[in-house]
Amino acid sequence: MSKTNFYSVIDVGTSKIRTIIMRVGTDGEFKIVGSSVVGNQGMKKGKITDRSLIEESIKTSISQAARYLEGRPPPISIAISGINTSCTNTTGITYPKSLDRSISSKDLEALVETSYPNPRQDQSVVHVMPISFLIDGSRAVRNPVGYHAGRLQVESYVVFGDQEQVSGLLEAVQSSGVRAETLVLSSLAAAESALSRNEKELGSVLIDIGAGTTEIAVFKNGSLWYHSCLPIGGNQITNDLSVALDIPWEFAERVKVAWGHANPNNKQCESEGMVPSLNGRPRKDIKRSTVCRPIIDRLEETLGLCMLKIQNAGLDKMPIGGIVITGGVAATKGLDELAKTIFDCPVRIGTPSGIKGLSSELNHPSYSTVLGMLLWNLQPSPGVRNFINDSGRSWGHKALVSRLKKVMEVKT
Numbered sequence: 001m002s003k004t005n006f007y008s009v010i011d012v013g014t015s016k017i018r019t020i021i022m023r024v025g026t027d028g029e030f031k032i033v034g035s036s037v038v039g040n041q042g043m044k045k046g047k048i049t050d051r052s053l054i055e056e057s058i059k060t061s062i063s064q065a066a067r068y069l070e071g072r073p074p075p076i077s078i079a080i081s082g083i084n085t086s087c088t089n090t091t092g093i094t095y096p097k098s099l100d101r102s103i104s105s106k107d108l109e110a111l112v113e114t115s116y117p118n119p120r121q122d123q124s125v126v127h128v129m130p131i132s133f134l135i136d137g138s139r140a141v142r143n144p145v146g147y148h149a150g151r152l153q154v155e156s157y158v159v160f161g162d163q164e165q166v167s168g169l170l171e172a173v174q175s176s177g178v179r180a181e182t183l184v185l186s187s188l189a190a191a192e193s194a195l196s197r198n199e200k201e202l203g204s205v206l207i208d209i210g211a212g213t214t215e216i217a218v219f220k221n222g223s224l225w226y227h228s229c230l231p232i233g234g235n236q237i238t239n240d241l242s243v244a245l246d247i248p249w250e251f252a253e254r255v256k257v258a259w260g261h262a263n264p265n266n267k268q269c270e271s272e273g274m275v276p277s278l279n280g281r282p283r284k285d286i287k288r289s290t291v292c293r294p295i296i297d298r299l300e301e302t303l304g305l306c307m308l309k310i311q312n313a314g315l316d317k318m319p320i321g322g323i324v325i326t327g328g329v330a331a332t333k334g335l336d337e338l339a340k341t342i343f344d345c346p347v348r349i350g351t352p353s354g355i356k357g358l359s360s361e362l363n364h365p366s367y368s369t370v371l372g373m374l375l376w377n378l379q380p381s382p383g384v385r386n387f388i389n390d391s392g393r394s395w396g397h398k399a400l401v402s403r404l405k406k407v408m409e410v411k412t
Helices: 051-065 105-112 163-174 186-194 197-202 234-245 249-259 288-312 335-343 365-378 397-411
Strands: 005-012 016-024 030-039 076-080 085-094 123-135 139-141 152-162 180-185 204-209 214-220 223-230 272-275 284-287 323-326 347-349
Touching: 005 051, 005 163, 005 365, 016 051, 016 365, 030 051, 051 163, 076 163, 076 186, 076 365, 085 105, 085 123, 085 223, 105 152, 123 163, 123 180, 123 223, 152 163, 152 223, 163 180, 180 186, 180 365, 186 204, 186 214, 186 223, 186 323, 186 365, 197 204, 204 288, 214 288, 223 288, 234 249, 234 288, 249 288, 284 288, 288 335, 323 335, 323 365, 335 347
Parallel strands: 005 076, 076 180, 204 323, 323 347
Antiparallel strands: 005 016, 016 030, 085 152, 123 139, 123 152, 204 214, 214 223, 272 284
């Protein structure tokens, strides 16, 4: 690496917006030079509901993260919630012109042009990710460049984004004066930091539980194999607590974070505490079990719905790599123990990895997506990312082809 490079990423979540700017030095060392987290009132369950509010929050987040930078922040990568996407498996076939030469990147270009359908008018392409290549109908390979073949086939996993939500997100980011560069499916980004390479290869399920949505991503043989999203998350738990304890939503959120536990057999659930007064309301003495029960009920429901999604994906059993749970709700004490009883397989809580020297604040499940985007930019995945041009519109598949050639050259 001949020069210092800067990267910026933003995760626009239902309740919070996280922005990080990182410097990669000439020696390849990573250093986070700016970060911020601000509240978000312009989104509900992963969808934009108020453009002016979300624009203001994004502008504040980027400005705070860039306060120590000289000049304008670098072009920014944006996480897109799975609730605003749809996915499909597709197959493309091409016939290299001559068996006398090996498969080239141009052959891959021809292949990509036939590997996915044109998006509808209300959609844009976010990712085209090759899962496997088949040479002459029989030989499966990860990277066909350099092989000889008369017939080359690819199975791809294609992610389409809701055009209205994608455009709204891009315009909200670019209203801050920063150029949007890349869209990344949030669960793909989270997997970059929360899953190990072995977990992706052996097969694993990443469950990312945020404030407004829960994303399920199944990985097999190193690639994303299935993805789905549920419009439920931590905010529903807070709502349940607010009703059960008859306290304002803001207090319910604080009680959830401070006292919440997902294991009903934990002794801490039998302790007592006091909800402080607010706006003239008297203080309340409550048992911690009164707090834990609504949390456990909602998490059991959420994880049960995740189980149904995994079964509907066609898996006859849980992958060898087990379940990895990340996102803000993953910080709930005892969640891994509860999940083991539901999935009957190994479960762990996924925190960001791959970047050394993280502060205690950043080394938290809620930062898996935003930190994973940094790794996504630095370590190209075996697929295609849909870049964005200066006008904020999605490029067509020619840009995807260009990116595919670069990625496959890296993997050769």
